Amino acid sequence: MVTSASAQRVDVESLLIEVADVLNTTLDLDTLLQRVAEVVKRVIDYEIFSILLLNERHQELRFRFQIGHLPEVAERIRVKVGEGVTGRAVKERRAILVDDVSKDAHYIEAVPRVRSELAVPLINKNRVIGVMDLEAHEPGYFKEEHSRLLSLIASRIAVSIENARLYTRIVKQANTLALLNEISRDLTSILNLDQLLQRIGDLLRKVIDYQMFSILLLDDSKQKLVHRFAVRFKENIQIKHDIPIGRGLVGAAALEKKPILAPDVSKDPRYIKANPEARSELCVPLIYKGEVIGGSGTHAPRIFQ
Numbered sequence: 050m051v052t053s054a055s056a057q058r059v060d061v062e063s064l065l066i067e068v069a070d071v072l073n074t075t076l077d078l079d080t081l082l083q084r085v086a087e088v089v090k091r092v093i094d095y096e097i098f099s100i101l102l103l104n105e106r107h108q109e110l111r112f113r114f115q116i117g118h119l120p121e122v123a124e125r126i127r128v129k130v131g132e133g134v135t136g137r138a139v140k141e142r143r144a145i146l147v148d149d150v151s152k153d154a155h156y157i158e159a160v161p162r163v164r165s166e167l168a169v170p171l172i173n174k175n176r177v178i179g180v181m182d183l184e185a186h187e188p189g190y191f192k193e194e195h196s197r198l199l200s201l202i203a204s205r206i207a208v209s210i211e212n213a214r215l216y217t218r219i220v221k222q223a224n225t226l227a228l229l230n231e232i233s234r235d236l237t238s239i240l241n242l243d244q245l246l247q248r249i250g251d252l253l254r255k256v257i258d259y260q261m262f263s264i265l266l267l268d269d270s271k272q273k274l275v276h277r278f279a280v281r282f283k284e285n286i287q288i289k290h291d292i293p294i295g296r297g298l299v300g301a302a303a304l305e306k307k308p309i310l311a312p313d314v315s316k317d318p319r320y321i322k323a324n325p326e327a328r329s330e331l332c333v334p335l336i337y338k339g340e341v342i343g344g345s346g347t348h349a350p351r352i353f354q
Contacts, residue, residue: 064092068202072209076216082114085206089181093195097160097184101128101135102210103177110135110180117184118160124351126159133157135180138168142177144196148189160184167191169199171207178207221256228256246278247285253347257331261324261348263288265299267341274300274344281324288323297321299344302332306341324348 071084086098097117101110108130112123131140133155138145147166150156156166163184171179181199183191232252239245250262261281265274268291276288295304298319302309309332314320320330327348335343 064088064198064202065205067091068205072205076213078210078213078217079114081209081213085181086114086116088202089183089199092198093183093191095183096186097163099123099182100171100179100210101182102179103130103139110139113179122159126157128157134166135168135182138170138180139177142170142172144169144200146191146193146196148191162186164188165190167196167199169196169203171203171210173204173207173211178211181206224256228252243278250278250280257347258349259347260326260350261346263299263323263346264335264343265292265345266335266343267294267303274303277343292321298330299332299346302334303341303344306334306336308333326350 068088071088072081075081075084082100085100089095089098095117099115099118100113102113103110107127110128110130112118112126115123128136130136134145134147134150134153134157137155145166145168147153147156150158150163150166163186165185165188167183169181170177171181181203183195183199185191232249235245235248235252239248246264249264253259253262261279263279264277266277267273268275271294273291273293275291279286279288292300294300296319298309298311298314298317298321301319311317311320311330311332314327314330323346328350329348331347331349333345333347334341335345
């Protein structure tokens with residue numbers, strides 16, 4: 050006769066085996082997180098699920114995968130370490146179970162009418178890399194057993210996330226090196242400037258899924274940047290206004306001789322509205338023999354990394 054305790058132990062063992070099988074089958078982070086959500090769903094019938102990863106430099110959590118959240122809301126949310134239920138789980142390095150969030154002063158509302166929440170930190174090699182978060186509209190929905198089970202598999206999930214991120218970085222580095230090699234070849238083989246700029250725009254899209262890209266060159270007075278090439282939604286466009294050195298993000302990049310990244314252009318007073326859909330912009334000065342000869346601006350509808 051099998052006791053309830055031994056049956057429970059078998060369930061845990063089965064869960065660990067299933068988690069191992071799922072985590073070992075892919076190095077693609079998006080696929081990995083989707084499969085993690087599916088495994089957790091078979092153990093806990095959640096309504097709302099998310100995985101937030103820690104930005105160590107800013108000490109804040111950002112959504113990397115979610116079910117049940119509005120995408121536009123999840124994209125905007127930043128949770129500081131120590132704040133909210135998820136931030137507390139990261140700071141205290143332990144699972145936080147809240148039976149009734151309406152009575153929790155730390156709770157940050159992301160989904161209306163949520164009543165209970167369970168947040169479990171993801172820790173790899175003694176370093177917190179993120180948090181797994183479940184929410185429900187029913188108070189007291191999550192149990193201590195749920196917390197224990199998720200804590201049990203969290204470290205395995207953390208290891209797999211780090212492996213997938215490492216793989217992604219290696220692939221990106223390889224793609225970037227290949228792109229630089231391709232650009233180097235084209236710079237010496239394409240003598241027509243218009244064709245060269247078009248080729249640069251095409252090659253850049255291989256590593257950055259931009260919405261708009263432009264190249265500006267310094268005029269003879271060395272006081273203004275003149276648009277020489279621009280593409281928006283994969284169509285070449287004409288931009289007639291010039292940008293004085295020091296003005297706007299690209300003008301500032303040229304003046305300071307260094308790249309400028311504006312993660313949220315609505316919060317940067319230097320931004321010149323050239324693309325209504327732009328959320329972020331990356332500007333890079335073009336420098337030859339120590340002298341600025343122009344600059345480039347890359348716009349995206351989401352936050353640049």
